[in-house]
Amino acid sequence: MRSILIMNPKGGCGKTTLATNLAGYYAVTGQSVLLADFDPQSSSLDWLAVRPETCPEIQGVAAYDEKFRASKKIDVLIMDAPAGIHGKQLTDLLRRTETIIMPVLPSPLDVRAATHFVEELRRINKIVKSEVKLATVANRVRDHTLAGNDLTEYLSKLKLPNGKKFPFMATLRASQNYIRAAEKGLSIFEFAPSATETDRNQWKPLVRWLNSVRSRP
Ligand SMILES: Nc1ncnc2c1ncn2[C@@H]1O[C@H](COP(=O)(O)OP(=O)(O)OP(=O)(O)O)[C@@H](O)[C@H]1O
Numbered sequence: 001m002r003s004i005l006i007m008n009p010k011g012g013c014g015k016t017t018l019a020t021n022l023a024g025y026y027a028v029t030g031q032s033v034l035l036a037d038f039d040p041q042s043s044s045l046d047w048l049a050v051r052p053e054t055c056p057e058i059q060g061v062a063a064y065d066e067k068f069r070a071s072k073k074i075d076v077l078i079m080d081a082p083a084g085i086h087g088k089q090l091t092d093l094l095r096r097t098e099t100i101i102m103p104v105l106p107s108p109l110d111v112r113a114a115t116h117f118v119e120e121l122r123r124i125n126k127i128v129k130s131e132v133k134l135a136t137v138a139n140r141v142r143d144h145t146l147a148g149n150d151l152t153e154y155l156s157k158l159k160l161p162n163g164k165k166f167p168f169m170a171t172l173r174a175s176q177n178y179i180r181a182a183e184k185g186l187s188i189f190e191f192a193p194s195a196t197e198t199d200r201n202q203w204k205p206l207v208r209w210l211n212s213v214r215s216r217p
């Protein structure tokens with residue numbers, strides 16, 4: 001089973017957006033998906049609750065509330081982390097995953113918060129030893145903005161203490177498609193390709209990385 005954790009302690013950076021869209025992506029490609037919501041706000045489960053029955057099935061679990069073990073039938077486990085996780089809660093979650101995706105927004109406050117979090121990650125053995133692989137994603141980026149450029153420059157330079165890079169795998173634009181998809185329990189991969197072509201293309205390097213051995217320990 002593939003296990004992917006979407007995490008960044010900063011609130012509102014796009015964790016649930018990435019988790020639900022990634023769940024949709026894998027479901028559309030015929031995989032059996034379990035979406036584990038670790039956030040008591042339960043936004044991922046709320047998304048699942050409005051998902052049309054005609055769409056490929058995604059299973060959900062309220063991981064904030066119950067201990068769970070993914071069944072053998074699950075191909076991909078996607079975990080949506082809550083805001084504010086640090087310390088023990090963080091190391092507990094890391095035990096369950098082989099890959100982390102960390103979305104960051106283009107704002108000085110978000111970049112500063114990411115810097116603190118990266119410092120914490122750089123002290124965690126599992127990360128330093130590449131037993132968990134982490135990639136970053138610039139999210140909600142507007143074209144040709146200074147904040148967008150600053151963020152992509154910052155993310156492309158992030159390194160582990162041993163000099164290895166945290167791969168910077170995608171820049172996702174700010175798009176109403178994500179908001180409309182969220183409202184309907186869909187992913188952008190379930191909207192008309194003509195309307196979502198730009199967004200789908202922006203996911204390609206991330207998805208390629210996730211489907212390659214580079215994203216696994
Ligand atoms: N690329 C994007 N374009 C447009 N809107 C976006 C994008 N990414 C996220 N959003 C919107 O930003 C808001 C916050 O996103 P989201 O809920 O995914 O963040 P989060 O990190 O899960 O937040 P929390 O920390 O509260 O769990 C949502 O309204 C979402 O629809």
Ligand SMILES: [Mg+2]
Pocket residue numbers: 015016017039043080081082
């Ligand atoms: Mg969330």
